[in-house]
Amino acid sequence: MSPIEVSLQAALDALGDPIRRRIVRELAGVPDWTRACGTFSHLPVAKSTLSHHFTVLRNVGLLEQRDEGARRLNRLRREEFERRFPGLLALVLDEDRQGDDDRPER
């Protein structure tokens, strides 16, 4: 899914979840295609929930994935998402710095 086709509603819904924002921030901190889905097991959610979060992020065009052997690698589509929703991703990436609370609430 390209972010171009994504509604603001879908983007807000996707980023309204603190775990999904954390996934986005963690991916923003590493080079593209270096982080596999399996490396997010430290997050305090069930494996099936984690898998759902990745699907949601992919569906709003924030995430691109490719399989490499048994690993599913990720790339954050920063530029594409920024073009569609200027400023939104920056708010998420700055959230920790702003002293926001991103503990899971759901």
Add this chain to the structure above:
Amino acid sequence: MSPIEVSLQAALDALGDPIRRRIVRELAGVPDWTRACGTFSHLPVAKSTLSHHFTVLRNVGLLEQRDEGARRLNRLRREEFERRFPGLLALVLDEDRQGDDDRPER
């Protein structure tokens, strides 16, 4: 509530509702303090729900209100909110222009 103290989570939750985004867009189209809460009865929600939406918007620092006789007038805190969440309000105000669907879904 000043937007300065608002978390990104609260802002995303507030703007995640299409009726609240519509209230914000309608207020952005008129001068400050000219639009009373009572003039939003065309929106397809119960009066109590509408009142809740105004409370949520006030609580994230998007709305300032003052009573004038029997009317509760509104002002959108555009500059303050923009300083706290750069770009976010613009996405909401541009939503219609982008061809997004803002029909109520909740």
